[in-house]
Amino acid sequence: MTLEKGSLILLDYTAKIKDTNEIFETTREDDVKNNPDYDPNKKYEPRLLGVGEGWVLKGLDEALLESSIDTPLNIEIPPAKAFGERDPSKVRMIPLLKLGEKANEVSIGDVIELDDRIGIIRFIGSGRVQVDFNHKYAGRTLVYSANIVKKLEDDSEKISNLIRRRLPIDLTDVKYENKDSELEISLPENTFLIEGIQIIKRGISTDIFKFIPSLKSIVFLEKYTNSVSTVEKPSETENIDSTLENDTSNDKDDKDIKENTEIDDKSTEVGTKSKKEKS
Secondary structure (H helix, E strand, O other), X not given: OEOOOOOEXXXXXXXXXXXXXXXXXXXXXXXXXXXOOOOOOOOXXXXXXXXXXXXXXXXXXXXHHOOEOOOOEEEEEOHHHOOOOOOHHHEEEEEHHHHHHHHHOOOOOOEEEEOOEEEEEEEEEOOEEEEEOOOOOOOOOEEEEEEEEEEOOOHHHHHHHHHHHHOOOOHHHOEEEEEOOXXXXXXXXXXXXXXXXXXXXXXXXXXXXXXXXXXOEEEEEOOOOOOOOOOOOOOHXXXXXXXXXXXXXXXXXXXXXXXXXXXXXXXXXXXXXXXXXXX
């Protein structure tokens, strides 16, 4: 089955630089375990993609539109449809002092930010530094080995994966309910203070409306849980002791009442005898 524009899929892939065989991106842990950049703490899993939506490089997007589910893909992408051709005008020689406090710390190959642009230092000498503002992989042909794992059809799968696209949390932490075309989303408490969370929510809403147009509104709910109770509950031992004290107190009260009753009865009896003697 050929994919159409707007399809949501899960793509498993490894991307390499053709002439060096360097892996620069992958969702497959086995492909990168022997790589110096391997991160054992990273979760490797198929990536959510909107086919034809510009979420990936142009060359990959176009290839996916001509692909089918469960068909292995081997895609070669030229520079023009990858990170672009190298542009000599983007290589600049600037005074080393312009780097400020970092002037004495930088070395060849370092990635720096200058004038709101990212560049790579290619040369340092004579009080000057050459900065290349071309993309790291500009001018390189890329090779993708990929497999479309699944096309998402169910709204529930679309919602959970679209949330995770912008907010990397476990699927088990994603809670939502569709009530008459109004979607209520409850995020875990540990996400409430994430930097830029309001922008993330806006992005999630935009994505969900795009791929599930039947929805009329989306509500994000925040629920805070009191981890420490303000009212201390008595222990079981305290309850038993309290019960015993109450029982003892009640027995004592009953005994006092009985004794007082007996005294009153005797007083009444003596009073009656005195009246008879007088009469």
